[in-house]
Amino acid sequence: MYFYGMQKKQATADSQAQSSTTPTGPAPLGDRPSALKAFDRLLSIMDELREQCPWDREQTMESLRPLTIEELYELTDAILTGHSDEIRRELGDLMLHLVFYARIAREQGAFDVAGVLNGVCDKLVARHPHIYGDVQVGDASEVKRNWEKLKLREGNASVLSGVPTSLPALVKAMRIQEKARGVGFDWEHKGQVWDKVQEEWAELHEAEKEGDAERIEEEFGDVLFSIVNYSRFLAVNPENALSKASLKFIRRFQGMEDLAKAEGKSLHSLSYPDWDSLWNRTKSIQE
Numbered sequence: 001m002y003f004y005g006m007q008k009k010q011a012t013a014d015s016q017a018q019s020s021t022t023p024t025g026p027a028p029l030g031d032r033p034s035a036l037k038a039f040d041r042l043l044s045i046m047d048e049l050r051e052q053c054p055w056d057r058e059q060t061m062e063s064l065r066p067l068t069i070e071e072l073y074e075l076t077d078a079i080l081t082g083h084s085d086e087i088r089r090e091l092g093d094l095m096l097h098l099v100f101y102a103r104i105a106r107e108q109g110a111f112d113v114a115g116v117l118n119g120v121c122d123k124l125v126a127r128h129p130h131i132y133g134d135v136q137v138g139d140a141s142e143v144k145r146n147w148e149k150l151k152l153r154e155g156n157a158s159v160l161s162g163v164p165t166s167l168p169a170l171v172k173a174m175r176i177q178e179k180a181r182g183v184g185f186d187w188e189h190k191g192q193v194w195d196k197v198q199e200e201w202a203e204l205h206e207a208e209k210e211g212d213a214e215r216i217e218e219e220f221g222d223v224l225f226s227i228v229n230y231s232r233f234l235a236v237n238p239e240n241a242l243s244k245a246s247l248k249f250i251r252r253f254q255g256m257e258d259l260a261k262a263e264g265k266s267l268h269s270l271s272y273p274d275w276d277s278l279w280n281r282t283k284s285i286q287e
Contacts, residue, residue: 043113046099050107061104068097080243126150148182159183171239173228181232190233197226255282 102113129135
């Protein structure tokens with residue numbers, strides 16, 4: 001049986017089990033002792049679930065991976081809606097997954113949660129010499145540049161090697177451009193970037209005229225990549241912007257569905273003018 005620390009006597013284990021399942025009241029925000037106690041409670045519950053729950057016992061890192069991805073997207077949805085209670089709940093779900101991975105790794109003799117936390121703490125100290133050393137920086141952009149330089153010194157083969165392959169394409173494009181910018185590879189002003197967007201747009205139209213499907217896809221990708229680049233110069237996060245636009249479309253489309261239903265209309269029988277009218281009416285109602 002695995003425990004955090006030395007193996008406990010049965011009386012101590014029973015006491016821990018009782019305390020881990022006992023609900024705790026809200027503590028003042030930012031209270032460090034309460035935060036440490038809550039984290040210790042989560043570790044205890046994780047131990048108990050791994051030992052006693054059939055479902056938790058059979059989980060592996062591979063089986064948890066898709067569930068973790070789902071939890072992460074649920075967190076990003078909550079952040080976009082701005083509901084603090086929902087964000088708190090989703091952060092808790094994600095933190096459970098992190099503790100779960102560490103517990104599985106400890107069983108395998110690879111590492112434990114202490115190693116995970118100390119590892120990230122050591123990295124943060126090493127990557128912030130302007131806080132924990134004598135390096136001087138002028139602004140946040142210089143901090144980013146130093147961060148990338150330090151990563152290269154630590155053995156990264158490329159500035160871009162830290163970008164996960166499985167990132168969604170829009171996020172990946174943004175991260176690639178940010179990392180390139182971190183070592184000085186960037187446009188001088190946003191006018192140059194807008195010119196590049198227009199250049200790529202023109203090339204897409206040329207490819208469309210030629211009818212070459214492969215080239216159309218390539219040029220369309222270049223258009224998207226250049227627009228993501230332009231978003232940086234507008235201080236707009238393209239992932240957030242597109243997510244909010246999608247949510248707005250969903251809200252308006254569902255509003256059209258409600259209007260059509262109230263008027264006894266079938267969606268499949270609507271003409272283009274009908275849809276246009278419903279869209280404009282829904283837009284005016286929701287705005």
